Amino acid sequence: MSPAGNRPGNDGVNADVAVVGAGPAGLAAAVAAAEAGAAVAVVDAGSQPGGQFWRHRPETIVPEPDGRGHHGWRTYVDLRSRFDAARAAGRITYLPGLQVWMAQNYDGGFTLRTTPTVAGVPPRDNGSSVARTVVAPRLVLCPGGYDRQLPVPGWELPGAMAAGGIQAFIKGNAALPGKRFVIAGTGPFLLPVAAGVAEAGGQVLAVLESSSGSAWLPHLRAAAGVPGKALEGAEYASIFARHRIPYRQRSIVTEVLGTNHVTGVRTAKVDSVGRVRPGTERIYQGVDVVGFGWGFTPQMELPLSLGAETRLDADGSLVGVVDEHQQSSVRGLYLAGEVTGVGGASLAVLEGLAAGTAAARGRALSSSKTMWRHRKFAQAMHKAHPIPPSWQEWLTPDTAVCRCEEVTAGQIADARDLLDARDARSLKSFTRAGMGWCQGRVCGFATACLGEGTGNQGAAPSVGSLAGSAKRPLAAPVAIGELTALAEPAETNLQTKKN
Amino acid sequence: MNAHHNASPPSSAEDAVTLTVDGRVLTAAPGQSVGAALATNGITAWRSTRKNGRPRGLFCGIGVCFDCLVEVDDVPNQRACLVEACDGMQIIGTYPQNERGQA
Amino acid sequence: MTPASDVLVIGAGVIGAATAYFATQQGLTVTVLDKGLPASGTSSSCEGNILVSDKELGPELELTRYSLGVWHNDLAEYKKLWEFEAKGGIIVASRESSLASLHRVMSAQSGYGVDVEELDREALREAEPHISPEALGGASYREDCQVQPMLVAAHLVRLARQAGARFVADAPVTGFLRDGDRVTGVSSPRGDFSAGAVVNCTGTWAGELAAMAGVSVPVLPRRGFVMVTEPLPPMVHHKVYAAEYIDNVGSSDAGLQASPVVEGTPSGTILIGSTRERVGFDRTVSTEALGLLARNAVSLFPFLERIKAIRHYHGFRPYCPDHLPVIGHDDRAPGLWHAAGHEGAGIGLSAGTGKLLAQALAGQSPDLDLTPFAPARFGEEFSGASTTVTEHTEEATA
DSSP: OOGGGSOOOOOOOESSSEEEOOOOHHHHHHHHHHHHHHEEEEEESSTTTTTTTTOSOOOTTTOOOEETTOOSHHHHHHHHHHHHHHHHHTTTEEETTEEEEEEETTTTTTEEEEEEESSSSSTTTTOOOOEEEEEEEEEEEEEEEEEEOOOOOOSSSTOOOOOOHHHHHHHSSSOOOSSSSEEESSSTTTTHHHHHHHHTTTTEEEEESSOOGGGGGGHHOOOOOOOOHHHHHHHHHHHHHHHOOOEEEEEEEEEESSSSSSOOOEEEOOOSOOOTTTTOOOOESSSEEEEEESSEOOOOOHHHTOOOEEEEEETEEEOOOOOSSSSSSTTTTOOGGGGGGOHHHHHHHHHHHHHHHTTOOOOOOOHHHHHHHHHHHHHHHHHHHHOOOGGGGGGGGTTTETTTTEEEEEHHHHHHHHOOOOOOHHHHHHHTTTTTTTTTTTTTHHHHOOOOOOOTTTTOOOHHHHHHOOOOSSSOOEHHHHHTTTTGGGOOOOGGGGG | OOOOSSSSSSOOOTTOOEEETTTTEEETTTBBBHHHHHHTTEEOOOOETTTTOOOOOSSSSSSSSSSSSETTEEEEETTTTTSOOTOEEEEOOOSGGGTTOOO | OOOEEEEEEEEOOOHHHHHHHHHHTTOEEEEESSSSSSOOOOSSSSSSOOTTOOOTTHHHHHHHHHHHHHHHHHGGGGGGGGGGGGEEEEEESSHHHHHHHHHHHHHHHTTTTEEEEEOOHHHHHHOOSSSSOOEEEEETTTTTTOHHHHHHHHHHHHHHHHHTTTOEEEEOOOEEEEETTTTEEEETTTTTEEEEEEEOGGGGHHHHHHHTTTTOOOOOOEEEEEEEEEOOOSOOHHHHHHTTTTHHHHHHHHHSSSEEEEOOOOOEEEEEEEEOOOBBBBOOOHHHHEEEHHHHHHOOGGGGGGEEEEEEEEEEEEEOOOOOEEEEEOOSTEEEEEEEEEGGGGHHHHHHHHHHHHHHTTTOSSOOOOOGGGGGSSSSSGGGTTTTTTOOOOOOOO
């Protein structure tokens, strides 16, 4: 029986296919499903299509963005025009500025409950400023991801940012969050971030990459399968040369310096497992922004809340298991983009197209070979840019791990060693790490690593620990006033839940 | 709030939006987020942490971390990185005024 | 076979932890098994109440008051470890009729020695400035306290270990070792464990474990949702609940019930509880429950309408048909003891339960007569009641 609370009220939107997210995967899924004849509803937290990857200035201010600083912009323009055409034809209902706070399965379908991303500020597009409930028999989740973080002393100082946050700042505001930057972490994403800063007029003092170029050698074959990536690489090389950006491998930030704001960073060279090599320390002064990125964390709360089966990907992230049509272990639930494994925008578009087509019961696409090559490339990239196994050695006992609740590495080690808190969930219970505003989105991975380790040696977290941390019964904060409208006693029989 | 330096103030005054931040009047380029408006005016911290009273500002920049919370037009705990700066907006932070300008 | 212990405690929730701790204080050798990690069941998904105000007059209240003494005396030095907070409770009446019932309850409670004080309109507003304008008056219970329940369980396990106890994680019980009728230990994937006494402290799973030993203990799960707000400056200073809360606690109605329980926490969040439903181990998030919690909370504290919820969690409160826990030896299976079924009061009652049971395990006469809590007190009509429950839960965290 489907509880009465699952039926949409008069604010409800019914669709054949619901899509969450309007980034590369979500746009592609929506377009594919609509073109296959389905009635589609797209819920997106952003105020305009594009997601993080194709984030651009508000179209009210810049109606025709030129795509400068973007990759795959032609793909975006193509998807966007098809998206707009499907909207104009009434096949896509677009609900921007709304976050899904709860997704529910019911017999034969899904309900999405939403809340405005920004309270009291209506999104400009179609005025969907009030929460809407979306009901559809099939659902495509494309919620994307965000920068994965490893704590380091001083990383909670203003001026320390996620690498992706710096890029979002530039793309969305045509401005810079500071003047002199250091970008650090691991992975190819550090390159476009640094290039974007330099092209926008900022000074990049250094890009610090914890792994080494030789880590790529075993994976050259996979890289050769995706020639576009080589072109991108060449482009960054030329930007780095033009702006004289030092790219230092096997290097990390060991401490962010400053009292109330970043003023510099202390760096060091590391060995192949991430151990600091004595005598290689160096200080960069006059830094006002340091950007950190250690790969990406897929947004898994919605797939988890619907019961989708998960696995660990090559980068150690928790991701959803899908079949060749992007269908998860839950019938009718499709996943595309980062939630099936971090693999970049091109792969996300292919997955979105496949998921949207399958969800609309369209004819299957034959892009599986290209997708396979992209996946091989992504796996190679993850293997070449691992989280350094010894990263916990960079911490001091008073390094903040959970930024929200200000829980330190020492408190986490004590809970693990004295109270047997070995998974992220127990650590959350005992120390409050992950219990604050962000609900463990930022510290969840690091906390799970710390729980599995001993002494100051970490270990890769298990599926169970990561899932425990990523389960968030409220996928977004929601005003209690909005909840008061749920299933008024008059419209639901409270006795339906009897054993 | 923590005023640090001028990163990139809006280029032209005529199309700028004006907002008030803890009583101080700032201009921002239209379409910028509140967080960007603050940062480009040299304000990089506007929230104090509950436990240790430490300054916070932008971190993730995309609405995930909730570090940049600020009161906008009487609505508390808004993510500055997501709210678009609009003319006449009243912004109130929790990071003490007397910490401003200290680095 | 590992060396035999005097006492083998099954379950490292707050009841098992307290039993283990007090058993070590009696000089007994103790082993604690848990199917997972400490405090991973109901102890991690409740509100940490130590309440006097909501107890039925009689054995439940006696045990509560005894337990309160244990918290304040035997465990006094550890209060900081588990964030013990004597915040006090306030029951609020918003209708003339409920105010009249509240006054009746208060006078009965006073007769039993409960520290309760009437609050008129003004006194209520002085205690809780943000209370609804509709609230007519209330009752203040200064003895009501709160702890962080996961920290209680984890630290009591740690303290028991310091006193020589052994803790084995990830050791679900797969069977009992017997010597004739007598229970002499358990088997688990981590090996066999033998003991002079096996104590079933498995909370909502106590019925299943008892069934494994061939005895019926009718412990059933009752689901409760709790909602948590964004961190705020102090707005709610006590544990504040509505007069009808008392009626719901003792109710066996299967339907969804809730009465507003709103309280501030040291971390700034406000907890909004709590629904009570008999739905087995159903983990489905109930929009009805969330809606009911939200409406009740706003009616008590109107400012909450604009406040955001950032998480909710639910747990399964173990309860028996007569709403009293089972504590003591099971004469039907010599060597097997139970301490379970404390319903919504397990945190508060844990300290007293553990101490009394440890006295009995050590062969002493317990400070309080355990007869009302005898595991075999239920008639045949309840046999098998708990065996229908098979699905285990993974609840969210506070």
